[in-house]
Amino acid sequence: MQVLDPSPSALEITPTPEDAPLVIAGREFRSRLMTGTGKYANFETMRQAIAASGSEIVTVAVRRVQTNAPGHEGLAEALDWSRIWMLPNTAGCKTAEEAIRVARLGREMAKLLGQEDNHFVKLEVIPDAKYLLPDPIGTLQAAEQLVKEGFAVLPYVNADPILAQRLEAVGCATVMPLGSPIGSGQGIRNAANIRIIIENATIPVVVDAGIGTPSEAAAAMEMGADALLINTAIAKAQNPVLMGHAMGLATTAGRLAYRSGRIPIQSHASASSPLAGRITE
Template identity: 60%
Template sequence: MVNVNCNILQAVDKNLMIADKIFRSRLMVGTGKYETVQIAKQSIHASGASIVTAAIRRLQINHPFEEKSLFKYLDWNSLWLLPNTAGCTTVEEAVRAASLGRELCKKIGQSNNNFIKLEIIPDYKYLLPDPIGTLKAAEYLINKQYTVLPYIYPDPVLAKQLEELGCSTVMPLGSPIGSGQGLKHLDSIRVIIENAKVPVIVDAGIGTASDAVQAMELGASAVLTNSAIANAQQPHIMASSIQLGVQSGRLAYLAGRMNELTQAQSSSPIIGISS
């Protein structure tokens, strides 16, 4: 598939920067829920993502290259691993998982990778992140020289507090994890973006390409999705679609949309038209 937006985007946009590392793609993808390793590999490639995230608690840390492991099949020279603490319910669990994530990065040859996606979710029904636990864990991990990307409910005050602690991004949810409901918190996410001096990455709830477009048009720096791709009938096609959605939304944001009017306005001049 030819990427028609690529040349324009490269001409008008800078690459995504998180901490001191530059990434060419503003789409991040997960590694879970795929039916087979081959489908996962094909979809991740089609997404054009630079960053892939994986839940540390679901990985065999001591044997990451076992036959069925996706890690054996991905090119870690071109992809950057974002370990995440999904499944952790307490600060202590998240800190332990972060340490394991750092070790995993070393095993795949990314010894300078200190990135961690921080998720603390004690709520099994709605999967909402714990704001107090996230603050505590973020402060500890930042002091241990991690590059912390916290997953949060879209609370502008919490987002600013995490930024001021030293988090390298904030990652507000669009809607509940895995729901595919799209962006249900537009006003709050808009405020977070307006106030932030670090990248804002919309995470969770993306269901299709139009959701990614909407997030990027708001001014988000990037989008992270897993279920929208892995649960699609044709995952690799959806991955490509969401990639184009991210690029399209970014271009629209950079272009600056027209002002909304309260009434119609003719596209053609009426001067000189005979009655």
């Protein structure tokens, strides 16, 4: 596969005019796109794709790094963590107890890589091996304990508005409802519930999982999501670097569109040119 070597100027993502930064647990980020590190053909492609996306938050599966799982050997050293904020995740954990233990390891991993004040964790509790759907009860239990231990918890959940409210109430830093199953590329299949979550939340809402195209990324941001997390759609694209750039642009475009306010949908046509002053015979 030919990998594009883009120039920095060509890939610069224009900041949203007069937009406030994304704030998670008191930390500010300019980009509203988070990316992952899994499924890439090699580390060089991963590095270029993440750079092209403009992402400042990158998630890393703690268990896979700790055990040197295939494709993850050397992953912790493959990125410049002085420029990228690490989001350790508890992928592979089936119970709340496992997730809590792995979250603690993730915090120590971040410290070893120079991020002494990094208490972020993307919380995943997934006992379902076929559809990879998160366990709502286990997620809530783990979130409560991790918040008590000083973690900034970013929980990955089904698009359940009541669960989202419960997670916010126990002190989570964000809530991360899935658009559709992980890696499925089905797009946003839970739009109605995600809109309710966005409407009620006072913490950032990050749409995570299922986005397959830049148009879907833009649509999620147009709904009012605060940020997105996209991995498979970039990593498994025919050209991950170009797709990373496209996803970054789409995230910005969707945010701009949301802040702009769309026109009302009408049942009839409305002429774009005024009728007053037209030439008539």
